[in-house]
Amino acid sequence: MITSSLIHVRDILHAQLCYQAFITPIFLPLEKEYRDFAKLACEFIEGRRTEVIHNEFPRHHVLHRFAPQKNSKGKKVLITHGWISRAAYMARLIDVLHQQGYEVYALDFPAHGEAKGLQLPWTDAVAILKDTINQYGPFYAVIGHSFGGSMLLNTLNVAGQLPEWQLKHKPERAILIASPTQMRSPVNHIAKKFKLSGHGYLYLRQVMKQQARFDIKLVRLQHFISQSPNIAFLCIHGELDKTISTKESIEFCKKYPDAKLCLLPEANHVSVLLDERVERLVSDFLE
Known part of the structure; x- marks a missing residue:
């Protein structure tokens, strides 16, 4: 009996620890091959942005705004970064789209880039995206890498189901770059990494439900597809991606009727x- 109680307590504590790891970005040194890019990207953001919005x-989160050039298209684009990343690392896309005449907004999620904080619950990320789209939109297109793309998809999904999460204007285009399209994928990944028991996994899901701002079942992909949201999607994924499986993009494009899949040889996450x-x-898709 005592042993059973101890196992129960262990599983609960293990699940809580796992959840804390799930919402806490831990920044490790960049691989050598990307360090020069990261340095130049941060310098680009600081030198070229028109406005920094806190x-x-x-x-706390930060929006980097790049006002349209003289050849303005009169369209806005929102760009979101991945987990343990920052807006600056989307610099090449920001630069290309800005030069093409788009008004670009690039987001630093809480606990990332120039934003303060130590943790980022995923439903807070969705709340931030909803508020950003409603306050600074309408956005012609939204673009996200990895976690950023996943949160954009969740935002669009929940917006079509709950009135209080509704978007004033949905984007016409959405681009997911190496993004998980099912929330269970990153959850399963961290559960496996922490070697949760079966009961520990159930406790983890329970903790996530308790901390969420809405029913987490709402972000299931089938709910989004059933809405027929009339948004064109482009999914880009490197064939060598070992962080997020290409299956995420492949399955999404199989199920979502207006989606284009581009798998890139010799590209990783x-x-x-x-x-x-x-x-x-991206440029061709937005034209």
Whole structure:
């Protein structure tokens, strides 16, 4: 009996620890091959942005605004970065789109880039995206890498189901770059990494439900597809991506009727951010 109780307590504590790891970005040194790019990207953001917008709710986050050039298209684009990343690392896309005449907004999520904080619950990320789109939109297109793309998809999904999460204007185009399209994928990944028991996994899901701002079942992909949201999607994924499986993009494009899939040979999870092919694909898709 005592042993059973101890196992129960252990599983609960293990699940809580796992959840804390799930919402806490831990920044490790960049691989050598990307350090020069990262330095130049940060310098680019600081030198070229028109405005830096700080918002405090629900957690401190930062928007980098790039005002349209003389050849303005009169369209806005929102760009979101991945986990343990920052807006600056989307610099090549920001630069290309800005030069083409788009008004670009690039977001630093809480606890990332120039934003304060130590943690980022994923439903807070969705709340931030909803508020950003409603306050600074309408956005012609939204673009996200990895976590950023996943949160954009969740934002669009929940917006079509809950009135209080509704968007004033939905984007016409959405681009997911190396993004998980099912929330269970990153959850399963960290559960496996922490070697949670079966009961520990159930406790983890329970903790996530308790901390969420809405029913987490709402972000299931089938709910989004059933809405027929009339948004064209482009999914770009490196064939060598070992962080997020290409299956995420492949399955999404199989199920979503208005989606185009581009798998890039010799590209991985990080190199897609430096890949000229991505810039061309994005530019062509937005035309």
